[in-house]
Amino acid sequence: MRKHLLMGALAAAVALTACSPKQEEPKAQAAVAPMVASSTDRFGIYADVTLQADLSHLSDSQRTMVALLIDASEIMDDLFWRQAYGDKASLLDRIPDPATRRFAEINYGPWDRLAGDAPFIQGVDAKPLGAAFYPADMTKAEYEAWRSENQTQMDTTRDLELYSLIRRNAAGELQFVPYSKAFAPELQKAAFLLREAAKYAEDASFKQYLIMRASALETDDYQPSDMAWMDMKTNPVELVIGAIETYEDMLFGYRAAYESYVLIKDQAWSERLAKYAAFLPELQAGLPVDAAYKTETPGTDADLNAYDVVYYAGHSNAGSKTIAINLPNDEQVQLEKGTRRLQLKNAMRAKFDKILVPIAEQLIVADQQQHITFDAFFGNTMFHEVAHGLGIKNTINGKGLVRTALKEHASSMEEGKADVLGLYMISELYKRNQIDDGELMDNYVTFLAGIFRSVRFGASSAHGKANMVRFNFFKDAGAFSTDADGRYRVDFDKMTQAVNDLSNLLLTLQGNGDYDGVHALVAEKGEMGADLMAELDKLTQANIPVDIVFTQGKEVLGLK
Numbered sequence: 096m097r098k099h100l101l102m103g104a105l106a107a108a109v110a111l112t113a114c115s116p117k118q119e120e121p122k123a124q125a126a127v128a129p130m131v132a133s134s135t136d137r138f139g140i141y142a143d144v145t146l147q148a149d150l151s152h153l154s155d156s157q158r159t160m161v162a163l164l165i166d167a168s169e170i171m172d173d174l175f176w177r178q179a180y181g182d183k184a185s186l187l188d189r190i191p192d193p194a195t196r197r198f199a200e201i202n203y204g205p206w207d208r209l210a211g212d213a214p215f216i217q218g219v220d221a222k223p224l225g226a227a228f229y230p231a232d233m234t235k236a237e238y239e240a241w242r243s244e245n246q247t248q249m250d251t252t253r254d255l256e257l258y259s260l261i262r263r264n265a266a267g268e269l270q271f272v273p274y275s276k277a278f279a280p281e282l283q284k285a286a287f288l289l290r291e292a293a294k295y296a297e298d299a300s301f302k303q304y305l306i307m308r309a310s311a312l313e314t315d316d317y318q319p320s321d322m323a324w325m326d327m328k329t330n331p332v333e334l335v336i337g338a339i340e341t342y343e344d345m346l347f348g349y350r351a352a353y354e355s356y357v358l359i360k361d362q363a364w365s366e367r368l369a370k371y372a373a374f375l376p377e378l379q380a381g382l383p384v385d386a387a388y389k390t391e392t393p394g395t396d397a398d399l400n401a402y403d404v405v406y407y408a409g410h411s412n413a414g415s416k417t418i419a420i421n422l423p424n425d426e427q428v429q430l431e432k433g434t435r436r437l438q439l440k441n442a443m444r445a446k447f448d449k450i451l452v453p454i455a456e457q458l459i460v461a462d463q464q465q466h467i468t469f470d471a472f473f474g475n476t477m478f479h480e481v482a483h484g485l486g487i488k489n490t491i492n493g494k495g496l497v498r499t500a501l502k503e504h505a506s507s508m509e510e511g512k513a514d515v516l517g518l519y520m521i522s523e524l525y526k527r528n529q530i531d532d533g534e535l536m537d538n539y540v541t542f543l544a545g546i547f548r549s550v551r552f553g554a555s556s557a558h559g560k561a562n563m564v565r566f567n568f569f570k571d572a573g574a575f576s577t578d579a580d581g582r583y584r585v586d587f588d589k590m591t592q593a594v595n596d597l598s599n600l601l602l603t604l605q606g607n608g609d610y611d612g613v614h615a616l617v618a619e620k621g622e623m624g625a626d627l628m629a630e631l632d633k634l635t636q637a638n639i640p641v642d643i644v645f646t647q648g649k650e651v652l653g654l655k
Contacts, residue, residue, distance in 0.1 A: 119420045119502055130186070130205070132195040133217045135205060146647040148359045148403035150654075155562065157332060160295035160406035161357060161405065162654040164334050167288040168408035169356035170281050171336060175353045175409030177278070179226050180204035180345055187511055190216075200643055201414065208414030209552045209641055211559075223502075227344035229261045233269065235346060241269045257351045258315035258338055274338055282312045289336075302332035311337060321423040325432040333358040333402060333437065335420060340410055341506065348503045354409035357418065359589035361440055364401035368438070371399055374529070375433070378520055379485050383595040387491050388606040393433055393484040399477060403441040406647055415552045415642045418443040421480035421513075423655035426488040426496060436475065436480040446548070446641050447472050453639045455544040458630060460582040466540035470532055475542050477518060483509065484518035487582045500608030505558075507621075508613055509562035512601045518542060520595045539585050549643045550623065560621045569593050581630075 132138075151157060176183040190196040200217065202208050205216040211220040223231060229238065254382060259271040275282060296302035307320035317337060336360070338351035357377060367538075369612065375393045382389045411417050419435040423429065447469050455467040487497065494500040501508055521538050524530045546569075549562045569575060572593035575585050604612050641654035649655065 097361055106237040108637075122485065125653050129191045130189040130216050130218075131196075132192065132198075132215055134215065135194065135300070137210060137215070138194050138198050139638075140209065140641040141568055141644040142445075142449045142642075143649060144442075144449070144643045144645055145439070146405060146645040147651060148405050148441060150359065150652060152361075153331070154297065156295040156297060158654055160259045160292045160654070161332060161359075162649050163288050163292035163295070164332075164355075165649055165654070167292070167336065167407045168286040168357055168406050169253075169352040170288075171449075173406040173410065174278055175343075175399045175413070176203055178228060178350075178352050179410075179413065181227050181552065182608070193263040203413045204643060206342065223312075223346075226343050226352075227260075228344050228350045229346065229514065230263050230269070238269065238347070246624065252313060255315075256349050258317075259350070262559070264619055269622065273315050276314055285336075286310070286312045286655055296332075298330040299334075302328045304330075307335060308334070311462070317423075318425055318428065321425050321428045321513055322432065324423065325428060325435060331360050331362075333360060333424065335437070339422065339424065340571045341424075342411060345503060347585050348498070348506050352410040355405055356411055356417075356437075356439075357404070358402035358404050358437065358439070358596060358622060359405040361401040361403060364440060365399070365436075368399035368401065370529070371478075371524070374520075374527075375481070380522055381523065382485060382598065382602065383519065383597045384602040384606075388487060389485075390491075391430065392487070393429070393488045399481065400436070401438045401440045401547065404439045405652055407645060412645070416442060416446075416645070418446060419476045419480045421483045426498075429484065429488065431441045434480075437476060438477050440473070440478075442470065443476060449643065450640055451541075451544055451548050453637065454547050454634060455540075457633055457637055457639070458547055458577050459540060459544055460584045462581075463536075463540050463584060466534075466536050466537045466585075467535060467544055468541060471537040471541035472545065474521060474530070475538055475545060475640075478517035478520045479513045480517075482513040482520055485516050485520075486512055486602050487606055488532060491606045492608065495604045496607035497608060501605070501613055504613045505609065506618060507564070507617065508601060508605055509559035511564050511607065512598070514561060514565055515597045519598055522591065522594070536585070536587060537626070539587065539590050545628065547634070550627065560617055563623055564620045565597065566627065567622075567624070568597050570598065571620075 102372070113563040150161070153161070159544070167308070173183065180186060186199060186205060189194055190199060195216070198207075199205055202215075205214055205219045206212040207215050208221040215222065223229070225233070255271055255273065257399050260270050260274070260277050261269055261588045264270050265509045289309040289312070293302045293305040296305060304320060304323045307323050311317045311320045315338075334355070336351050340354065341348045341351050343352040344350040378434050379389055379393055387544075407416065418441070421434050422437075424436065428434075449473060452467060455464055459467065487493070489498055498505045498509075518538065521530065522535055525535050546562060546566050550559070550566060552559050569590070573586060574590040574593040575583050577583055600616075603609075604616070615631060
């Protein structure tokens with residue numbers, strides 16, 4: 096079990112802590128007041144969206160519960176600031192210009208998340224790859240040597256590494272500081288709010304989940320509540336909260352960042368999606384890769400549901416906005432129960448209308464623009480999340496977890512795998528007559544337009560690297576070409592072949608835990624070429640937003 100010896104490990108780590116975690120946090124970037132933007136050119140890249148949903152079917156108790164969940168989410172937002180940058184006030188209080196301050200709020204720091212984390216404040220240094228998870232003076236080699244010395248502790252549980260900061264003790268030595276200690280007051284307050292919300296929950300399974308998740312925040316032991324979350328089927332209100340994704344740690348990809356989503360289930364759309372999870376074992380068996388790389392059987396006790404999101408916080412709200420969720424990340428939970436895939440329909444629709452359609456009008460050939468559909472965009476996004484459940488989580492040659500073997504490249508390879516296997520799944524389901532609406536060409540052309548949308552987020556994040564590898568691989572394979580007017584045209588047959596070829600490559604690299612091979616692939620195909628940059632300049636000149644930012648909260652929803 097993943098959790099064995101967890102509490103003992105945490106207790107040992109706490110005992111080793113020789114000083115206050117707050118005193119040992121990396122210092123925020125030094126700067127003179129006032130802080131001034133180096134450029135304002137990118138301040139208009141976000142389209143404002145008021146994040147609303149129909150709450151009329153909720154009872155008064157449920158509405159009170161949603162308000163409490165938003166209060167708890169706001170705490171996750173503050174904690175993410177500390178993980179990503181440091182002290183929020185020390186930055187924002189030094190920025191007199193409202194537009195610059197707003198851009199810093201959107202980016203949770205002075206680095207432009209959609210421009211390779213480039214600083215947009217004069218005098219601010221490059222963003223540390225390890226964000227604020229590690230001491231500012233720590234090198235990668237120092238950590239790896241120290242980690243090797245503590246391998247026994249790493250072997251007993253990976254939770255300590257997921258849910259801890261790295262700080263120096265009084266002797267200057269590296270040590271773990273568990274989140275539950277570093278952020279104890281804030282986490283205890285959030286846990287209290289979840290327990291209060293549970294009192295208003297009308298769904299018994301959701302009530303129990305809130306109580307268990309409160310304990311997870313206080314102990315860093317998330318697996319029991321992850322298991323309980325997988326068993327929930329009937330709750331009309333949903334909450335995803337805690338230290339979850341590791342993308343913010345670009346030094347190693349080891350440490351999880353705080354975030355939260357508060358969601359309202361769309362029952363009608365969810366019923367349309369319910370049938371697909373049962374096909375996972377069959378689709379796993381048919382993956383275009385050697386048998387050794389598909390020996391694991393994904394769980395089928397999983398579901399696909401559509402939601403309207405009413406609040407984003409922390410990592411989920413930083414820079415580009417998530418439009419679909421595939422959780423839990425715990426490999427054992429995935430193998431035993433699968434995952435849940437949550438499609439955030441209102442956010443997805445906002446991106447489709449405000450960004451994807453205008454991009455297609457600029458860059459896709461006229462006679463293929465009819466293939467740009469919301470259903471295809473929804474399907475591509477949904478099956479990306481489903482595809483995380485395919486492939487394998489453990490290497491085939493004794494290198495341990497894929498995530499551990501591939502280090503900082505693990506997230507980008509996983510995102511790239513999900514991108515192409517999502518298209519593979521859609522093509523297979525069309526063959527089985529399991530998708531009734533539209534045609535596969537809709538998904539292909541919408542997918543290409545989606546690449547242009549996504550690569551504008553930059554190439555520094557896991558998703559950005561995956562986007563660039565995919566774009567360049569498909570381009571080299573002839574999956575798309577350009578007409579005389581510079582617009583892009585999809586070649587159906589070559590796109591199909593490229594999907595299978597890239598699927599095979601990524602699954603093989605993952606299964607082998609081939610860090611060097613992945614590093615070479617990213618070096619070769621993970622960069623943005625001049626031709627693509629020129630295409631993106633067309634979108635900027637057309638004033639097409641890069642992403643969306645939310646006006647959100649209890650007041651917007653009419654809650655107290």
